[in-house]
Each structure stands twice: as C-alpha cells, then as structure tokens.
Amino acid sequence: MYRYNKNTVLIMIYDLIIIGAGPAGLAAALDAKYLKLKTLVLDAGVAGGALSQSYPWKGVDSYLGFNNMTGKEVAEKIADHVKSSGADIHEMEEVTDIEGTGPFIVKTEKAEYQANAVIVATGIRGVPRKLSVPGEQLEGVDNQVQDPDKYRGMRVLVVGGGDSAADSAIGLYEAGASVWLAHRRDELRATDENREKLEESKITLLWNTEISSINGDGKVESVSLVNNQTGEKSRLQIDSVILCIGSAPANNCIQSIGVKTENVCIKVDENGMTNIPGIFAAGDIVSKIKRILQALATGEKATYSAYKYIKNPYWK
Ligand SMILES: Cc1cc2nc3c(=O)[nH]c(=O)nc-3n(C[C@H](O)[C@H](O)[C@H](O)COP(=O)(O)OP(=O)(O)OC[C@H]3O[C@@H](n4cnc5c(N)ncnc54)[C@H](O)[C@@H]3O)c2cc1C
Numbered sequence: 001m002y003r004y005n006k007n008t009v010l011i012m013i014y015d016l017i018i019i020g021a022g023p024a025g026l027a028a029a030l031d032a033k034y035l036k037l038k039t040l041v042l043d044a045g046v047a048g049g050a051l052s053q054s055y056p057w058k059g060v061d062s063y064l065g066f067n068n069m070t071g072k073e074v075a076e077k078i079a080d081h082v083k084s085s086g087a088d089i090h091e092m093e094e095v096t097d098i099e100g101t102g103p104f105i106v107k108t109e110k111a112e113y114q115a116n117a118v119i120v121a122t123g124i125r126g127v128p129r130k131l132s133v134p135g136e137q138l139e140g141v142d143n144q145v146q147d148p149d150k151y152r153g154m155r156v157l158v159v160g161g162g163d164s165a166a167d168s169a170i171g172l173y174e175a176g177a178s179v180w181l182a183h184r185r186d187e188l189r190a191t192d193e194n195r196e197k198l199e200e201s202k203i204t205l206l207w208n209t210e211i212s213s214i215n216g217d218g219k220v221e222s223v224s225l226v227n228n229q230t231g232e233k234s235r236l237q238i239d240s241v242i243l244c245i246g247s248a249p250a251n252n253c254i255q256s257i258g259v260k261t262e263n264v265c266i267k268v269d270e271n272g273m274t275n276i277p278g279i280f281a282a283g284d285i286v287s288k289i290k291r292i293l294q295a296l297a298t299g300e301k302a303t304y305s306a307y308k309y310i311k312n313p314y315w316k
Helices: 023-034 071-084 163-174 192-200 292-311
Strands: 002-004 010-019 039-042 088-090 095-099 104-108 112-120 155-159 178-182 204-206 209-215 222-227 233-237 240-243 279-281
Touching: 010 023, 010 104, 010 292, 023 039, 023 071, 023 292, 039 112, 071 088, 112 292, 155 163, 163 178, 163 192, 163 240, 178 209, 279 292
Parallel strands: 010 039, 010 112, 039 088, 112 279, 155 178, 155 240, 178 204
Antiparallel strands: 002 010, 095 104, 104 112, 209 222, 222 233
C-alpha cells in the first residue's frame, strides 16, 4: 500500500519496519514473514551484521548447529534463509531518523517509509572508538581484521582486552603474523577458550600497556608504549595496528524520537518494547550477553510483541 506525504512524495506503508539485518533483525524478519506482517528490513551495510562486516574470516563459536563455519558462511546462510522466505530487505540503506507517534515515518537517505511498528536491531558496533593518540590516521591502523591472510609475515600490534581483541590476535597469529596484544589492564575480559588459545600461542601479551603514539612516515613503522604501572617507556617496530577498543553505538536514528538508552544500550521492557509504544528493540543493542543466540531470541520476541501491538489478537 502507498500514500502521499505532505510534500506529495509517494511513500510505502508497512506493518513493521526492522532497522538492521544482523542476526536479531533477520530473526525478527523471519518471524514477521511467518506472522504475515508486511515488513521491510533496512540495513546500512550488508545482511548478516557483525558476522559479515566484522569477522567474516573467524570461526563462529557456540552457535548451535553451525560448527566449523566462518562468520561469512553463517551470515550468508541466515541471510539466504530469510531472503528465500520472501522478506523485503534493502541493503546499503541507512536509517537516519524516525518520526511520529504511530504510525511512524522511517527516513533513509533514499526514501521515507511508514510503519505501525518499528524494531531497532542496529547492534552496538556503531562508530569504533579511537585511542586519540598521534599517528592514528596512518596507513596500517585499522579497527578490524577483514582478511587475516593479508597480514601473513607482518608484525601486528592488537590493542584491547575483550574477545574482539583476542579473536583478532588469534586470527592474525594463525594466519602467520607476528602478534603483540597490548591491554591497559593486567587481565583480559575474554572467554576461557580465547585465554587458553592465547596462552598456547606465541602471541606476546603486553599487560598494563598503553599506546602513547603511533609513528611512521605515511604508514605505521613503530608504536611508542608506556607501562601505566611503572611508567616505563618502550618502542615496538610494527607494520600494523589493530584497535579493538570498543565502539560507540550510532544511535542517531532513534535520538530525535526520544527512545531511552542506558550506557550503550536501548532500554526495553520484558516484551522488548522501548519507552515509545510501537518501537521495539532487539539484539546486542538491548542485551547484556552479546551473542548470536541471544540476538536471535530477542529478535523473535520483538516481532511477537510487535504483532500483538499491531493486530491486538484475542490471545495476547
Ligand atoms: C569480532 C567478533 C566476534 C564474535 N564472535 C562470536 C561468536 O563466535 N559467537 C557468537 O555467538 N557471537 C559472536 N559475536 C557476537 C555476535 O556477532 C553479535 O552478538 C551479533 O552479531 C549481534 O547481532 P545484532 O543483530 O544485534 O547486531 P549486528 O550483528 O551488529 O547487526 C546490526 C546491523 O544493523 C545495521 N545498522 C546499524 N545502524 C543502522 C542504521 N542506522 N540503519 C540501518 N542499518 C543499521 C548494521 O549495518 C548491521 O548490519 C562476535 C562479535 C564480534 C565483534
């Protein structure tokens, strides 16, 4: 169905719009199809979310039924499943704003759409955090590893203390790079499996270590380090720096409509609904546990809640 907006631009009308086609958005879309909601999924990148955009090369852990598969393979499999169900997915179409009090107008750089309910499943990757040290703009500084094989034979410093840093360091080491992992604390916030892999590897762990500058002429040649306990300074000859120090979610599209957030997450009730009736959220953006299965479960819950909100069935 279509209608004209006040500028006489033709806009399409949906029951439900899902923002983000990562695991949460895709799970939500599959259930929406099953529940016969007229649904549109919009993603700023490609379907699959973090799996295809952040770790396409890495083996996916602890996702029931998907062993020995990379992020890219799992992303393709789940995206193909949802696409083959006939779901309407627009890739490379970033949502910039949501307006209204229901129905909602969802705006992208390309078009405007109307929906009775919206599920926000935008993940937490947003904008990667910076170290804010000199040299961060040099060639060879990145915030994710797209293809570990490109680093074979290189000297790489990974910065960070969570699983993203651990995964990146291990992936690079297994691909044949010489790897250092620098963390500003004396302990990682990583899974036991990753800790074990790090211990078994020849990755050099630099504890209590901060980067004071990245040095080089156009591209990375070395980093200056400081031990934040002893004050000892050192310099490491390096070809590349991978910064895995988290990200600030790009929640811009929900800011003007007034969806409440807490730290980096959107606040939802037990049904996955935000403080704005008709706007739901799912996936990493709402969950303490940031894993695929959790994203799928919260995506599914958000769709069932949206269905009840839109259709008001007698059994709700
Ligand atoms: C390096 C790394 C390794 C991991 N390994 C594992 C693992 O082995 N096993 C596991 O279970 N979990 C793993 N995870 C976590 C898992 O990938 C996430 O929990 C899961 O992807 C979250 O799904 P999501 O749909 O909430 O968000 P995401 O997967 O981040 O997807 C969000 C989507 O929203 C889109 N988007 C964002 N803003 C907008 C906007 N304004 N408009 C339109 N689209 C937008 C993005 O383009 C993206 O496609 C890993 C994460 C990382 C970073």
